[in-house]
Amino acid sequence: MAKRFQRLRKSQLVIPLFALLLLALFNLIRDPSFFSFNITVNNEGNSVLSGNIISILNSASELAIISIGMTLVTASSRGQDISVGAVAAIAGSVFVRVLKEHTINWPIILLAFVCACLVAVLCGAFNGTLVAGFGIQPMIATLILLTAGRPIAYWINGGATPTVESPLLGYIGSFIPGVPIPTPLLIVIVFAIFVSLVLRLTNLGLYTQAVGINEKSARLNGINAFGMKMLSFMILGICVSIAGCIGVSRMGLINHETLLLDIEMDAILAVAIGGNALSGGKFSITGSVIGAYIIQALTITLYAMKVPSTAVKAYKAIVIIAIVVLGSPVVQSFFLRLRNKMFPKPAKVEEKQAYAE
């Protein structure tokens, strides 16, 4: 038990988990009813779960999915993709475009999703080619699609913001009849399990880390660095298209200007808060997902405190700075020294353990 605790303390998940705990504690003191669950009947006559926790879990779905892909891109290419919001708008537009031309049923929705996926993967491949093929910094390379993406999304639907009305889309965006849990949350759970299975069963995670830590040595060890970077951008493309389709289904329309606006910033934040180095290398998907939920929990908490929605960003910034300052190597080593000075014993225990290992 003690050993497991030691390992947990050393892992990168400490700070995000601690932050989440602190947020929960803060809400518990402020207003215990924050955590209450209710079963309410929604417009379509389904009895569904509601409450602040559910709304956090539900509204963070897109962010959680994108931050999974962003973690892989960060790990392999040592940079971030800032075009995810724009590509999500493109994917959403394609999704709507296909749906508009047919009568909506499940196969057509699947077809539309596959089309959206293909386009998003193509965008990912474009970014990947610039990054892996031409050796351009990811943030610069993706600046191109960030600038041009939303206008392209606008152009796909002929310069309009069409709406699609179908109960089937409502099933994806909100609730399936008879299931009290919001569907986006279910999608996140399925996707997260799928990704962790892939990472566990294949060499994808290991190779991605190897490329991120030292590309040259990875290549000398026979890893296709170009392919790994390309793959991570394409996987991010899939994540983005899923998020885009969820976003469209939620609203029942595509608004190229506002769909998943600024999500690239939140996704990068989620990766950083999750304890991942933005300079690539080792990564933890779990950390990023926790980071995504921290960001959403923070937003919902601020809303619950009646902070106006435009001012939320300012408070968010303060909390973010507090988290990253706590997680910074300089501050951590300072605390370690402070602790060693005040309680010399634990340091020795650690030393012994180091020898034992």
Place this chain on the structure above:
Amino acid sequence: MRNKNKQPADPQRIQLREPISNTNLLLIITVCTFFGMYGMAMAVWGGGFLNPQQFLDLFNNNSFLIVISCGLTIVMIAGGIDISVGGITALVTMACVVYLDDKGGSVAGSMALALAIGTAFGLVQGLLVSYLEIQPFIISLAGMFFARGMTTIVSVAPRTAENEMFMALKEFRIVIPGIGSYGKTGNFIPARIELGVVIAIAVVILVFILLKWTRFGRNLYAIGGNSQSARMLGINVKRTRFFSYLICGVLSGIGGYVYLLHTGAGNASNASASEMQAIASAIIGGTLLTGGVGNVIGTLFGVLSLKTINNIVIASGLREPYWQSITTGMMLCFFILLQSVILRIRAGGTKRD
């Protein structure tokens, strides 16, 4: 006297003379592109492009972008990034308008306020990035969130400055004698520039001198190129990085005031997405995000090129706003690829040697 004692340059040495540096090569490309583009526009569409006022309006409308791009160039040369510049600009405009109108402040006071806000952001971000070694992207992202949030806390509704002295300053135009155009009635309208342009040009010149001829400026290139070896050469990397962020913050404050001088209004959506435009300008101007390469004159031409292409798109009849973004993206793509290919060829060339 020393020149006389110097050995005459032998042919061998002339051949081994240092080739044109990456910084200068990328600068030359940018400058040529801008003049080529503008010349082509003048030849093909004529009309507005031949009007000197339209050329000067490139400066009038974008002086704030020039100022904040200069700050960003300094940070990027040192190998960092600062995306809070647009947010600081918006905050400065709003804070200054509220100070001038509601608090009855003076013009000098509002200038001091603008500088103070910029300096405060620069100080905090510089400290966190350089001394606590936190990733600059995250810190400046938080800075952007904070600035944008604070802007709406200061005032949610858009505000317009009504202070008389400030309005006089805003309406002040410098008339350039001898250059101008003829209006529809045949009267001569002399070309004029705003006060913000003077500030922007002064900033460009000062930053150019700073980067080129001061020890601090050369240190910036050194730590951007390779911070490890810069440290071994005895350069205080942390302090240099800290000052790069400080200067960027101060310039963002100045940029905000220049923006206010141009529009005279405080609005939460002021200067939206201008951080990305500033980054794009710096890149088009030949500054590499990896650090160590860049030039502030290039950044100036980057801003001008970016805005000229918009004018060209409008002149060619593609009036829908999305065409501007698409062409901007294409232009960015072109420059990024060009730089990457050129640098790769040059790196390959030295390797073969």
